[in-house]
Amino acid sequence: MFEGVPLNWFLITATLMFFIGIYGFLVRKNLITMLMSLELILNSVNINFVAFNKLLYPQHLEGMFFTVFIIAVAAAEASVAIAIIINIYRRLVNIDVENMNEMKN
Amino acid sequence: MTNNQIMFFIFSAVIVIFSILTVTSRRILRAATFLLFVLVSTAGLYFMLRFNFLAAIQLTLYAGGIVVLIIFSILLTSQVGAKLELPGLSKKIYALIAAAAGAALCIWTILQYNFPRTSIESGRTSIDDIGKALTSTGKYGYALPFEVISILLLAAMIGSIVIAKKRKD
Numbered sequence: 001m002f003e004g005v006p007l008n009w010f011l012i013t014a015t016l017m018f019f020i021g022i023y024g025f026l027v028r029k030n031l032i033t034m035l036m037s038l039e040l041i042l043n044s045v046n047i048n049f050v051a052f053n054k055l056l057y058p059q060h061l062e063g064m065f066f067t068v069f070i071i072a073v074a075a076a077e078a079s080v081a082i083a084i085i086i087n088i089y090r091r092l093v094n095i096d097v098e099n100m101n102e103m104k105n
Numbered sequence: 106m107t108n109n110q111i112m113f114f115i116f117s118a119v120i121v122i123f124s125i126l127t128v129t130s131r132r133i134l135r136a137a138t139f140l141l142f143v144l145v146s147t148a149g150l151y152f153m154l155r156f157n158f159l160a161a162i163q164l165t166l167y168a169g170g171i172v173v174l175i176i177f178s179i180l181l182t183s184q185v186g187a188k189l190e191l192p193g194l195s196k197k198i199y200a201l202i203a204a205a206a207g208a209a210l211c212i213w214t215i216l217q218y219n220f221p222r223t224s225i226e227s228g229r230t231s232i233d234d235i236g237k238a239l240t241s242t243g244k245y246g247y248a249l250p251f252e253v254i255s256i257l258l259l260a261a262m263i264g265s266i267v268i269a270k271k272r273k274d
Contacts, residue, residue, distance in 0.1 A: 004107040010150070011215045013117040017124050017143070019208035024128025026200035027192045032179055033133060036140050039171065040124055043147055046163075054154050055220065061230060061238055064159050065247050071166055072254045076261035078171050082178040083265035089182045 010051040017044035031085050031095045035078065042074045112153060119146040131188045137176050144168045158235050 017040055024037030046067045053063025085095055092099050123142040130136040144167045151160035192200075242248045 004109045005113045005153070007220045008215055009113060009117065012212055013120055013150075015208055015211045015215065016121050019204040019211075020121070020124040020128055022207065023200050023204035026203065027128065027197055028189075029192065030133060030183075030189055032175060032182065033128075033136055033189070036136060036175060037128055039140065039167075039175075040127065040143065043144060043167070047147060047150060050151060050154055050156055050159065054156075060245055061235065062245075064156055064230070064235075065238070065250070067159060068162060069250055069254050071162060072258060075166060075171055076258055078174055079265045080261050080268070082174055083269035085178060086181060086269050095182050 007051055007055055010047060014044040014047040014051075017041075017047070029096045029098065031088070031097060032082075034097070035081055035085075039074065039078070042070060046070055109153065113150075116146045116149045116153070119143070120150075131191070132186070133179050133183055133189060134176070134185060137172060137179060140175070141168055141172045144172065156230065158230070158232055 021037045021040035021044065024040065025034055028034050028037060049063040049067045049070070053061070057063075088100070089095050092102060120143055123139045123146075127136050127139040127143060130139060144163065148160045148163040148168065151157075151163055238245055239247050239251055
């Protein structure tokens with residue numbers, strides 16, 4: 001397909017990356033490692049967008065622009081999440097998800 | 106086995122192996138470094154698909170920006186060299202079952218569907234086209250999402266400064 005590489009291979013790679021990210025998100029307790037799993041998930045979606053753009057509309061750039069905007073949203077999300085994590089660390093001195101219910105009131 | 110296929114296998118093997126290491130490593134700084142390898146080889150996949158501009162964005166913004174941000178926050182919030190505690194066995198098994206079932210379902214669906222195997226040979230997308238599309242308002246123009254995303258980035262920047270600022274009390 002893309003000079004000899006079928007589309008399926010890209011999709012399978014992205015699927016494996018996505019579900020490894022899901023596994024990490026479920027297993028990890030530290031907030032920053034959960035954020036890293038989230039980055040893995042977003043990144044695997046980007047691979048899918050780009051591969052389908054090349055398959056369906058190689059003369060247009062729709063998937064590419066969607067990926068650019070996803071990267072920008074991921075950057076915004078990471079910066080806000082890290083600000084919140086640092087604020088939590090100041091109050092509770094550790095950043096495990098078990099302690100997050102202390103933010104309720 | 107063409108050269109492209111060999112390159113693809115190298116990139117995807119790096120992606121899968123280092124993704125697994127990212128979510129299982131017990132040292133958090135090493136996990137961030139493995140995430141960097143995953144993002145760089147994703148940029149390699151974009152180069153294979155001839156999206157050169159996108160690969161450059163991936164390298165500078167993701168691998169250069171977000172990973173550095175994560176590493177800074179790790180240095181601010183945890184002791185270097187400290188090991189993360191292991192998750193419980195039952196939690197691990199349930200998460201593994203969920204992830205493996207989802208992955209099996211998706212891969213089975215992908216393999217069932219016959220994607221067209223026609224060869225699409227297109228030239229690389231030029232920076233000229235990207236710039237014109239990003240600033241035009243007509244069909245295939247992305248001026249409005251571009252403005253919206255810049256307002257989002259400004260709001261996120263102000264919000265994170267306000268949240269992380271030291272309070273007086």
